Amino acid sequence: MRLRNLALPGLFWLFVAYLFLPLLVMAAMGFRDSNFVAFPIHSWTTKWYGEVLLDRDVMEALWLSAKVAVASTVISVAVGLPVAFAVARTSGIARGLLIALILLPAFLPVVVSAISLRIFIGRIGLETGTAAIAFGHAVGSVPFVVIMVLTRLNTMGRNMADAARNLGADDVIILVRIVLPCLSPALLGAFMFCLLLSFEDFVRSFFLGGFEQTFPVLLFARLRFGFDPGLAAISTIVLIATTGFGLYAERFVRKRSLRSETSLTSGAKND
Amino acid sequence: MTFKPTRRTVLTGMGIAGVAGLCAPGLIRPAHAASGELNIWAYDGFITDAFRKRFEDETGIRLNIRTVTDQGEQFNLMAAENGKFSADIVTCAGHRFYQFIDAGFLAPIDRAKLGNWSRIEDEYASASWVSRSGEQWGVPLVVVSTGLLYNTEQIEAPTSWDVMFDEANAGRTAYQIQDFFQIVMNYLGYDGSAATYMNTPDVAQRAVDATRDFLIEHKHMVRRYYEAATEIQQMMVTGDVALAQAGSGPSSQLIIDGFPAGYTIPKEGGLAYAYGFNITKDAANMENAYTFLNALLGDAENGAEIVRSTGLSSTIKGTEALLTDQEKEALALSAEERSRLSWVDVETAPFIFDLIDKAAEEIRAA
Amino acid sequence: MTSLLIHLRRFSVYRGLTDLYARSPLARLLIVSVVPLLWILGTTAAPLAQMVLVSFYESFPVAEGETARWTLANYASFFERPLYLTAFLRSFVFATIVTFLTLLVVFPIAYYIAKVAPRGRRTRLLLLVIAPFWVSEIIRSFAWIVMLANRGAVNSFLSLIGIPGTPVELLYNNISLTIGVIYLTSLYMLLPLYAALEKIDDNVLEAAANLGAPAWRRFLRIVLPLSRDGVVAGCSLVFLLVIGLYAMPQLLGGPGNTLFATTIGQIFAKAGASWPQGSAFSIILTGTALAYVGLFVAIFQRRGRGRT
Known part of the structure; x- marks a missing residue:
């Protein structure tokens, strides 16, 4: 019995090791005193990590990527949410077709969709650059938002909304006080996913970008002409920064939800 | 009285610091007092930071550089731009640059405007791979x-x-x-x-x-x-x-x-074959493009810097004299x-x- | 927030708008669906139409002063030589196997996070598992190269503990490719599985346990059917992702592992008039892959409906 209780956690930590071991090796490579990344590490240096932190191009690219990630995530959720509501109201073949059409951008070969989008923004007169990249990333992310919200909407009963309406709430109040809170796990997941997709994207950023480059575009350009420990160092720093930010945000949200829960229950007691 | 941060002040502080940090690059970027711009797609290492700074200081022309990685990539990008090219100078003169010429993406080089053409080593300047249909289409920069x-x-x-x-x-x-x-x-x-x-x-x-x-x-x-x-x-x-x-x-x-x-x-x-710079058809900053190419070819030091950053040999006359023995050893072919x-x-x-x-x-x- | 909304109700404009919205179902549908329809038309239908158009062109971009000439040759070239078909079939077999392996690897992980780990730690565990995905795909591919190379981490470790026969060739074959691809796909399997497993009521599992159902039976009869949506969504997502991968197979695969998406990538990477063929092949791949997944989803959902 004890062994069986250990099996799942064991598998989990084995999986974590599988995920992190290559990255730890990568982090160590950032300390290698050579222009190439390989074993063994004969002499160690902190020069790569230092250089990366002072590298203006890297910092500007990271900043642009952060901006684009936030902007495209906001657009994706703002568009994806009503799309999901609209799909939820349809049924039958129309629903199937609609879902297929909405999901398509996520599964078209990304080179093709990026080139099509580049031609498309030329037609509508949008300049290449930050706005175009954010738009392009949103196109790729909306399908994921729709899927996540839709899955959650399907499991949500109409009872609560009906009860609220009977009590005189209008649609906006129902949306804000009932539907959105109920969707919040899905929305949180969608947010994280969109940020991640945008931050990772190379092909769309490449085709839709101007002379300012996002982080993956910069990384690819440098990688093409040599994989030096500096690139390992940047990746490690990005990993640590984003993980730190994630844990901080999680803590923040957890504390807040804990607080609002207690205030809710204490409020109920007072009534 | 000691200042004891509460959770809220720490959070607010971190928030403000975060926002300030994110805004900083935007604030410290210099206002451009340039007498123009030049948009370039180049391979990593072809335009070194040192050359870029010298050029911008001397001419007041601001360089917007986008690092590209291969010819197919640039071809797709230019094809998608449909004639309104965002770059004035591109780097497609490898062994397949005829495709760019045939697609009508490039402008032939006007030798009258490029006084420093003579600074290119003769064996490279006269080679067949820069000319097509009787015109010169690119300025060779490095030899591979x-x-x-x-x-x-x-x-x-x-x-x-x-x-x-x-x-x-x-x-x-x-x-x-x-x-x-x-x-x-x-x-x-x-x-x-x-x-x-x-x-x-x-x-x-x-x-x-x-x-x-x-x-x-x-x-x-x-x-x-x-x-x-x-x-x-x-x-x-x-x-x-x-x-x-x-x-x-x-x-x-x-x-x-x-x-x-x-x-x-x-x-x-x-x-x-050679990699070099080409001027795009109807480039918006045509004059600046020639100023740039003349400046680049004008000093053997530029060539030496490119050699060090790319590991390729330079086409500019006099580059070899500036290299160390070890560098020459690694680059030289008998x-x-x-x-x-x-x-x-x-x-x-x-x-x-x-x-x-x-x-x-x-x-x-x- | 609520008080603000109640406050807003005092204004007639706002009241008029919400009343209009509430009164007519047609108006409601219009208001709700205008944005989505515009979005779908602008971002999906238009580029798609463009691609379909290009796939019938003889050459693209169309040279200045010329009109486009139409042809079916781009599609025909897929069937002309067996090599495209081989890569195409290889892609489907590979993607199917990898999808199944990803499911096997990720299911226990998702189950552990969603059901077994202490409730308060779940989000943190999820974050821990998601964190590596902030590192670029290409960097992660290179990380695996450094792990598996002849002079890589694994071989160094093996020779350190005195295993004979090192270095073992681990890179540039099906194994290294599969390890790398699962590294990439596990996130896409994990999130839908987690969402589905998290919804399962703990009481149901407890009740089954109290009634004496053994673990495997609980798993087959309760956990698996109730997480079916997640399994179907995760598998579809992963399959479509793997079918479209081209950078990683190029970096971690060997000379014998060419997949169809890599072929398409190479068609687009070569300068010149290759867009029409690339577009045609993309349409063939996307169409077949979507049909394949659609069939899979249809079969499983029907079976699910039949059971409940």
Whole structure:
């Protein structure tokens, strides 16, 4: 019995090791005193990590990527949410077709969709650059938002909304006080996913970008002409920064939800 | 009284610091007092930070540089831009730049405006690969050769491409199919440049087919077909490969870093081509583009800087005198080896590359 | 927030708008669906139409002063030589196997996070598992190269503990490719599985346990059917992702592992008039892959409906 209780956690930590071991090796490579990344590490240096932190191009690219990630995530959720509501109201073949059409951008070969989008923004007169990249990333992310919200909407009963309406709430109040809170796990997941997709994207950023480059575009350009420990160092720093930010945000949200829960229950007691 | 941060003040503080930090790059970016701009797509290392700073300070022209990685990428981007090119200068003059010329993406170089053309080494300035239809289409900047890269601890200095097809080396070789293909055509006794096949397409097809079958027959010996310079360096360094067809740039970078590698042009020959800058058709900043190219060619120091950042040889006269012995050692090919190089012929390239591309797909899929 | 909304109700404009919205179902549908329809038309239908158009062109971009010529040759070239079909079939087999392996690897992980780990730690565990995905795909591929190379981490470790026969060739074959691809796909499997497993009521599992159902039976009869949506969504997502991968197979695969997406990538990477063929092949791949997944989803959902 004890062994069986250990099996799942064991598998989990084995999986974590599988995920992190290559990255730890990568982090160590950032300390290698050579222009190439390989074993063994004969002499160690902190020069790569230092250089990366002072590298203006890297910092500007990271900043642009952060901006684009936030902007495209906001657009994706703002568009994806009503799309999901609209799909939820349809049924039958129309629903199937609609879902297929909405999901398509996520599964078209990304080179093709990026080139099509580049031609498309030329037609509508949008300049290449930050706005175009954010738009392009949103196109790729909306399908994921729709899927996540839709899955959650399907499991949500109409009872609560009906009860609220009977009590005189209008649609906006129902949306804000009932539907959105109920969707919040899905929305949180969608947010994280969109940020991640945008931050990772190379092909769309490449085709839709101007002379300012996002982080993956910069990384690819440098990688093409040599994989030096500096690139390992940047990746490690990005990993640590984003993980730190994630844990901080999680803590923040957890504390807040804990607080609002207690205030809710204490409020109920007072009534 | 001591200041004891509460949770809220810490959170607010971190929030403000975060926002300030994110805004900072926007605030510290200098206002541009430039008398113009120039938009360039360049490979990493072609425009060094030092040159960029000197140029911007001297001319007041601000350089917007976008790092690109290969020709197909630039071609797709330019095709999508549909005639309204965002770049004034691009870097497509490799061995396939005829495709850019034929698609109408480039403007011919006006030699009257390019006073410093004479600063290019004569053997490169007069080579056939920059001209097509009687016009000059690019300014060569660096010269690349393709030869044999080997691990000196595992392989005795080779003089022939034979080693790539020696069973003793099975599982330790790598190459880029398209680049190696012409070399193998020459190795097998055909005409890799296809200059003699121009009027006999069926003979060319037979030569390509025979070469293809030869490579498929030896496919089991190949550890990997690679694409980018990074990959071959990585495979050498991590010991997965001991022999490879490779470019001079990645090879000399390995040698300069102290890795036990050697680079040679075997007796059956190697290929050479140039990378350089081209001006796009109807470029918005045409005058600035010529100012830039004149400045770049004007000083051998610029060439030396590019050599150090890319590991490729420069076309600018007098560059060699500025290099250290170690740098020269890593870059230099003997006169004999140099004579074995054949330059990519722009006029025959469309014809032969079409055949090679198809054959390459078949080798990959076999 | 609510008080603000109640405050807003005092204004007639706002009241008029919400009343209009509430009164007519047609108006409601219009208001709700205008944005989505515009979005779908603009971002999906238009580029798609563009691609379909290009796939019938003889060459693209069309040279200045010329009109486009139409042809079916781009599609025909797929069937002309067996090599495309081989790569195409290889892609489907590979993607199917990898999808199944990813499911096998990720299911216990998702189950552990969603059901077994202490409730308060779940989000943190999820974050821990998601964190590596902030590192670029290409960097992660290179990380695996450094792990598996002849002089890589694994081989160094093996020779350190005195295993004979090192270095073992681990790179550039099906194994290294599969390890790398699962590294990439596990996130896409994990999130839908987690969402589905998290919804399963703990009481149901407890009740089954109290009634004496053994673990495997609980798993087959309760956990698996109730997480079916997640399994179907995760598998579809992963399959479509793997079918479209081209950078990683190029970096971690060997000479014998060419997949169809890599072929398409190479068609687009080569400068010149290759867009029409690339577009045609993309349409063939996307169409077949979507049909394949659609069939899979249809079969499983029907089976699910039949059971409940």
